[in-house]
Amino acid sequence: MKSIAIMGASGHCKVVADLALLNGYDDIVFIDKNPEIDMLGEYPVADEDTDLDYYLEHHYDFVVGIGDAKIRRKVQKNLEEMGADIVSLVHPAATVAYDVQIGAGTVVMAGAVINPSTVIGKGCIINTSASVDHDNVIGDYCHISVGAHTAGTVNMGDNCWLGIGGIVSNNIDICADTFICAGGVVVKNITKPGKYAGIPARIVPI
Ligand SMILES: CC(C)(COP(=O)(O)OP(=O)(O)OC[C@H]1O[C@@H](n2cnc3c(N)ncnc32)[C@H](O)[C@@H]1OP(=O)(O)O)[C@@H](O)C(=O)NCCC(=O)NCCS
Numbered sequence: 001m002k003s004i005a006i007m008g009a010s011g012h013c014k015v016v017a018d019l020a021l022l023n024g025y026d027d028i029v030f031i032d033k034n035p036e037i038d039m040l041g042e043y044p045v046a047d048e049d050t051d052l053d054y055y056l057e058h059h060y061d062f063v064v065g066i067g068d069a070k071i072r073r074k075v076q077k078n079l080e081e082m083g084a085d086i087v088s089l090v091h092p093a094a095t096v097a098y099d100v101q102i103g104a105g106t107v108v109m110a111g112a113v114i115n116p117s118t119v120i121g122k123g124c125i126i127n128t129s130a131s132v133d134h135d136n137v138i139g140d141y142c143h144i145s146v147g148a149h150t151a152g153t154v155n156m157g158d159n160c161w162l163g164i165g166g167i168v169s170n171n172i173d174i175c176a177d178t179f180i181c182a183g184g185v186v187v188k189n190i191t192k193p194g195k196y197a198g199i200p201a202r203i204v205p206i
Contacts, residue, residue, distance in 0.1 A: 003027035005055040013065035
C-alpha cells in the first residue's frame with residue numbers, strides 16, 4: 001500500500017490526485033479545512049483540524065494541491081514544521097532530463113518538459129504542457145502555467161507566476177514575487193516585483 005495525503009480539495013487537487021495515482025499511490029486522501037466536504041471525486045476528504053495528526057503519525061507522504069501560491073507556501077511550511085514527508089510528483093507523460101533537480105512538494109504535470117541542468121525549487125507547479133528549458137533556476141513556490149514556456153538560462157525568483165501561455169526569452173532574470181499575466185512575453189530582465197502583461201511584457205496596474 002502506497003499512501004498519500006493531498007492538502008486541499010479543489011480542482012487543482014483533482015489533477016494532483018491523478019498524478020499520485022499514476023505514481024503508484026493506491027491510498028489517496030484529501031485534507032481540507034472545510035468540514036462540509038466528505039468526498040472529492042472518488043477520494044475521501046479529511047478534516048484538517050481533527051484528522052491531520054492521524055496521517056502524520058501513520059507516515060503518509062504529503063503534497064500540497066493548492067493553486068494559490070501564498071496559501072501553498074503557508075501550508076507546506078506548516079507541514080515542514082510538523083516533520084511531514086513531502087514528496088514531489090512527476091507525471092509519467094512529462095519529460096524531465098536526467099540531471100534536473102526538483103524540490104519537495106513540486107508537481108510536474110502531463111506533457112511538461114524540463115531540460116538539462118535546470119533546478120526547480122520546492123512547492124512549484126510545472127503545469128500541463130509547460131516547458132522549462134536548460135540551465136533554468138526556478139525559485140520556490142513558482143507556477144509555470146499551462147502551455148507557458150521559458151527559454152534557456154532563465155533565473156526566476158521565489159513566488160513567481162508565469163501565466164497561461166506566457167513566454168520568457170533566454171538569459172532573463174526575473175525577481176521574486178513577479179506575475180506575468182496570461183500570454184505575456186518577457187524579453188528583458190524584471191527587477192521590480194509586480195504584474196506584467198503584453199508583448200513585450202510591461203508592468204501593468206490590472
Ligand atoms: C491578469 C488577469 C489576472 C486579469 O484578470 P482580471 O483582473 O479579471 O482583469 P479583466 O479581465 O477585468 O481585465 C482588466 C483589463 O486588463 C486587460 N487584461 C486582462 N488580462 C490581460 C492579459 N493577460 N494581458 C493583457 N491585458 C490583459 C483587459 O483587456 C482589461 O483591459 P481594459 O480595461 O482596457 O478593457 C488575468 O487576465 C490573467 O492573466 N490571469 C492568469 C490566468 C492564468 O494564467 N491561469 C493559470 C492557469 S494554469
